[in-house]
Amino acid sequence: MDFQALWLTLRLALSTTLLLMLIALPLARWIASGNGPLRALTQTLVALPLVLPPTVLGYYLLVLLGPLTAPGRMLIRLLGHPLAFSFSGLVVGSVLYSLPFAVQPLIAGFRAVPVGLVETAATLGASPGRVFRSITLPLAKPSLITAAVLAFTHTVGEFGVVLMLGGNIPGATRTLSIALYDQVQDFNYAAANRTAALLLIFSVVALVPIYLRRSSDTRSVLA
């Protein structure tokens, strides 16, 4: 059992989830707060990682944010090293890759908050920030949890982006899914089965509580 790869994968998923929640919350709040072509365009861009092959994403990160391009060189100045072959590079790639998995549940959750409650709070003198913190966020808590868990598990299973960008460095970019791929390539099927089982169990354990919670959520319209 490749504990180094397991620990690295968990660290990557945790860092990505935390960063993603920081980005997704204001983004989803803005998208959910209105309509219009700008919001529609933003939602489209956010949804792109769902349809783009992960290898394409990884490839563009490798080439377009590499040392040969101006944005890449800027990034190198910022990070102190190129995006590729580093843990921070993987975090950037994972944030983009799992973005829709965090943003979309949040948008749905925010939109489901009864607008009457929001308006009542506003008429009672609450600022938009106060309304968001005290009314919207607590009522949307299930979708916050869903967003975080999905972002986390999606990153645990990430392969294409890591393959294109990682360089397979033990302790820095050799995640569990890469280790699994290598084990298969080495015809080490016993190890591959163990790694695959671990990933599978992990995903099931993470997802079951989400769906259990959904079924007991009395605020659900269809319950």
Place this chain on the structure above:
Amino acid sequence: MLAAADLQPVMPSLTAAYEHATGIHLNVSFGSSSTLATQIMNGEPADLFLAADFSFPEKVVAANLADTPAPIAYARGALVLWARKDSPLQPLTQNTLHDDHFSRLAIANPDHAPYGRAAVAALTWMKLYDRLKPQLVVAENIAQTAQFVESGNAQLGLISLTLASSEHFQQVGSFVRIPHTAYPEIRQCAVVMRNSPRRAEAHAFLDWLRSPAIQGNLTKYGLEAVK
């Protein structure tokens, strides 16, 4: 035909020449030798498997899927050190690796890519492996190794001569050969699949590839004749 990634720049010319000579059209898919061997052993239909070494076709033989008792050598590969033309490390010499003025060296995965194995063997022979190990980035196959260097993310790469001497890579960079004595011979071997309905045609192509005329021309593609 399933062919190793290092043959990607080579096969179009070879298959065109063969088609011109015989009228037979060849369909080629590329991948790392290890991936291709795995796929074949799990039932992928193929007529001919051209690998980048001996060990992967040998696995296919051991799985009783080849129609000969041993893999058939068709070429020898060579390892080179490659860098972009605009790299500050140019001109490349036999001392470039020793001097260590770079942060990342790309190699193919030594566990399952023949050129990766050769790269580690060469680094060990040069007594540089332990020192350079923290600077290594490992790619899935030799094509990705070259891509890491070409995109500028790695400053140097140990890649196949076939890739380095292809038109694209000649335009973008230059190489210096790693001495043959530094790594075990990369003996590229092939097997014809026992269950293929086109075994005769597959053998015909392999015989053509091993004929003196073609073997004499292999250096044009970055390969060397098999003795």
